[in-house]
Amino acid sequence: MKRIFEAQPWQIVTHEFKPADKRLQESMTSLGNGYMGMRGFFEEDYSGDSLPGIYLGGVWYPDKTRVGWWKNGYPEYFGKVINAINFIKMNFIINGEKLDLATDRFDQFELNLDLKTATLTRSFVVTKGAAKVQFKFERFLSVAQKELSLQRVTFQNLGQQTVDVTVISAVDSNVQNEDANYDEHFWQVLAITPDHLIAQTKANQFGTPQFMTGMQVAHVTTLAQVAETTTATEIQQTFVAHLKPQAQATIEKRVVVVTSRDYADQAALTTAMTQLMAKVAPQSYADLLAAHQAIWAERWAQSDVQIDGDVLAQQGMRFNLFGLFTTYYGDDARLNFGPKGFTGEKYGGATYWDTEAFCVPVYLGITKPEITKNLLLYRYKQLDGAFVNAKQQGSKGALYPMVTFNGIECHNEWEITFEEIHRNSDVAFAIYNYTRYTGETDYVLHEGSEVLTEIARFWADRVHYSQRKGQYMIHGVTGPDEYENNVDNNWYTNYLARWTLEYTLEMTAQVAPEQAAKLAISEAERAHWQAIVDQMYLPYDTELGIFEQHDGFLDKDLTPASEIPADQRPINQNWSWDKILRSPYIKQGDVIQGIWNFIDDFSEAEKKRNFDFYEPLTVHESSLSPAVYSIIAADLNYEDKAVELYERTARLDLDNYNNDTEDGLHITAMTGGWLAIVHGFAGMRVHDDGTLSYKPFLPKKWQRYSFRQVFRGRIIEITVDQNGTQVKLIEGQPLTIELNGRQQLLN
Template identity: 45%
Template sequence: MNQDYIQADPWSIIEEGFDREQVKSSESLFSIGNGAMGQRANFEEQYSGETFQGSYIAGVYYPDKTRVGWWKNGYPEYFAKVLNAPNWIGVDIIINDEALDLNTCKKVEHFRRELHMKEGWYKRSFVATLPNDVEVAVEVVRFLSLDLDETGAIQYNVQLLNSDAEVVVVPYLDGGIKNMDSNWADKFWNITDIASYGNRAFVASHTMKTDFAVCTFMQGELYVDGDTLDMEPAVEETGTSVRHAYKVDLSKDETLTLVKFGGYTVDRNHPKDKLQEAANKVLEKASALGFDDLLQKQKDAWAKIWEMSDINIEGDVKAQQGIRFNIFQLNQTYLGKDSRLNIGPKGFTGEKYGGSTYWDTEAYCLPFYMATKNQEVAWNLLQYRYNHLQKAIENAEKLGFSNGAALYPMVTMNGEECHNEWEITFEEIHRNGAIAFAIYNYHRFTGDYDYIPKMGLEVLIGIARFWHQRVNFSEEKQQYVMLGVTGPNEYENNVNNNWYTNYLAKWCIDYTIEQISKVRESYPKDHERIMAKTKLAPAEIEDWAKVSGNMYFPYSEKHQVFLQQDGFLDKRMVKVQDLDRSERPINQKWSWDRILRSPYIKQADVLQGFYFFEDHFSQEELERHFDFYEPFTVHESSLSPCVHSIQAAKLGRMEQAYTFYLRTSRLDLDDYNKEVEEGLHITSMAGTWMSIVEGFGGMRVLDGTLHFEPRIPKQWKSYSFKVNFRHQIITVTVSADGCSFGITGKGPLTIQVHGKSVQLIPGKTVQA
């Protein structure tokens, strides 16, 4: 049974009624972010019940020393972790000497949360009866500004309902924060200074080992029924925190309002010795605007984002809510402004996976950002990997590779591998192929070739060198084989000849050779520079081609399918439909030994390959492989349902495609994997966007031309989306009666719709 307490609404995530069992899940679901920082939806006031406190700053991490039982050569020294940052949202409320704490209140009524995705704010309200019988109504609005992305704002309203009372409001900063997932209970932060001036306070700190300097700041303003209270706070400092206490005698029915601005200035953007000065400047800007004007700017900024990235669905509120939640969280996590940053699988919503960068960015996120932002954002994502090329070469050297072979990390913050599970660190090498594919995908979609001679070709050469060295020549097969790998399906470790990995390796080599030739012809100076820098000679390229031309791929003549790896058919082939529901999810119910010996697939490797290289295979081949592998797939990877939705739609199986779409779009809202309290699945949310645009919309780029094969689930009346294709905005609207297209841009564009040419002209809507 999936959770179902989130109300269906097209533009908001809504929870009504206070349930202690849902607090941690809701802290994830109502998370907010602005690309530079983010935070879980923790209560501002103290809460003594179960909670997972979390505030995070983009790019700030700690190298937590690897903890393993048996050290192996090549292991990373550390696991990089996004740090739980100093907490600036805290506001203690004390009424007649009794702390407001929803866990200890006699009664909590009319509890409601709303995450308003259209406008980018989070609101919580309730009526509570404290143990001392004082009844209060509370309403809190919070947002992280997109315009002033170093600050957030809180408006905290307290109204007395049944008596006069003394109310003490205590906004505070707390630097004494730890990560829940620390390996060794290390101290991550060192606090160097705590300061307080009037209604402002600052905590200066830096991370241990990595030495990121951060100034956490706040400012408080008090009002009673809208009138300013000019009060000096009582200041209390500890070694890790600073608190401002305001004592107010409040009458029944009066409303006391605290407006609190807070946030972080970091040495990524300012000189280390100027962080407090920068914080003061941010507070001056926020104060000058005030809460209401800053909120209006937030609404305007989100309106601009939605204008391009929204997908509108008519006739299915849950489907609509699901896709908007996914798009909203993607934009909260990464806005593409800074090539030093990337997208973590949990974004700013939790600590799992260390908040680091995975292959998810290249395989799933790049298409979303290419089509809903602009070329520069996608370029920044690719530049992030180019900037880490030397680290990728060093990662390969640690495993015994040479001659500039590059192995991009499975998990990273700075380009250095920091994952400490051997079957992933050493074996899940398919991530190299995803990075090469992203370079190809960028050129295919944007038409911009410049990245390849400037940066991309060096990356491709390093990757091709890795594949060339990673294969063995099998005397028995008289072909090149790949031993001891793990594919995207992590339920099969240390296998031989994973089809997806072998196919990627062959394709990467072929693509690299092709790009070397193109750069030589069209960018001779770049070619000369790159050949000299990489010391690449024609004989080495010939050796690569021998590997590519004679790669082994496991295949079943009986089933007429490529096999996930050697020995796949030696398993007891019981389909998922014949597995008792009580046994699932198997990753929570079974031993790892049992999982590895089963045929059950976390995500289908072969189908992932068919998704990347769809045009290499016929429709009939896709259908045969889909029908063979889907019945064994448990979809316990968040990255699995979206690919299956896209392929089911291509096969015309719209009911199945719709079911997979709902699963990917509502993975967190409905908590399919029973783990949402740990944080959201941010990177798979880009796959949800793909399942509509590439799945139902059938969008592809073939030979530089945009193709569509629109289909619509029977549950929907219509849907529409926009894509930014080569600096022109194409609007696609699909209904049961047909589809229409519009274009905004420099001039006409010819596209293909169901195999027929259609010319789009700015200012005109074309039915197709």
């Protein structure tokens, strides 16, 4: 565990600069507005170790899958997010010497990400010979005007002599990725002028779109502009200041960023840039910042979770929500969550099953239902791609991808691409979760019924019937626990497949006649689905009274994870893959994930036996793991374990628990803090009859916690303190809830 920022309720702030932690600082101070985002790298060139990264929503590149063991059905390409053109670049020359914090002498350093206002500031005093200059950098990505990036730099002469400061502001297309093909350049410049640059991603052989992006820059400053320079790859605008002692100067940089996702051709991009820049030109920096802050204030008013008595827990909770909101807020149904969001290149930046399993339950509670519905529509609109994926594997129906930008599977790991097929049922479960929570059935009886039907057809084809056991089985899969590959009868996968078929039978029986005709489910099909439901094999050990994670799991050497030497943790960074696969150690909740999904369907004794067995074997090396175990621990009144795992999920990145945050934040795992508090500590449940219930407890080390929850047209505020629980209706019609087993009317 490594803590490099101070404990503050609303700030991610440090007054220390340690080059060894540069990448961690960059990850943890990332910004985004759903449309674009960037790591917290410096505006100016830094000659030390750094991972600069700017990313544009929905802009990606298909790299050829390069493996020597090509097999039929393997994805043709690996889709990955690409580093966008660097439009925040600004270099500073002080009395002829370039500013570079890797080599310069400086003090009074501060780096501060303000979570409340989504602004990043950095300040320091640098000494170069007789010159002593204080710098303050400010930046934000507007949520009021999604295409707009704003920066402001103020510098003051603290020395006794006049200082010459030259500012070279640039838009630079000479960028690279640091992944497998780091030596490639993905951007080809189409047009370049002193104030704008248009570039296109290079051609590919797979028929996926080439993306164009246009960036127009303007400066607001009293500095004298002395040059405008363009090269084949870069715009440079140069300004100079002659600062007398104590004098200061400010330069503001505004960049409008547009892409071919919204504009059809180069001419349209150019027009859009011009119009957007003209729109913001009359507004001051303060005006633009105020509009941005007002929207963030609305978001926090609806979603903030307040914790008294534990500032580390409070900071972690808000950092999580901030990471989610900077990645996705439902403004564009074509976009989704990437596991790293706009904070790094790892995982390709694409959509995973994390969205349905983890993001949907959170967004149902903190945003309007149409925002979550957009996540469902995202999958519906990619149904054609799911048909392609299933066909490539020789299966019927639809197979939703494990990793995708456009609905087509684009991951290059066998155990992910081919085997982790539980994601199909996670998509179905999200439809159920949305319907149960909102009470709205229009989606499930129309678009959702088509998704469910085609997923059901996949499962009906993917199972096989064991003559020996007289049951249906699913062989050759990987469950949520990715430390177990190519197993037979993963309990979670089988359970969810059975449930999906059952739920599909139930919901498709309720659709209107014209929709039923569109689905074209035959009676023979329905009978086959019902037979699978009735005869699905689910591994179970009668002696231990637990659901066996998969066939043969209990034959392993079941040594608890607590006996792994500390210097061998995390095992995924210290052990061979062979050793991990042979071990009993669980990366993340698998059986426990299934129990959380259907928590009302299991007795307390069943939950206890399974938790007590599987948690000691779980190393929590998936960022998604701690929250699930925290919820079940809370449900079982294991308060200390629930709080321990909350702290791990809420501060996973801030404390770098898994030693892997330097390449980006675990955005989808940032759902964990909210889930652990609301589903766990507060015991929130929405039962199948639509009843909203709570069974809260207050962690011993906390004095109070409070959160607001959106539910069926209402906003409800729940406060838990040492005097008990108070539930208020903030907005909407009266509602009867259940609190600690008793009905309570909110009005």
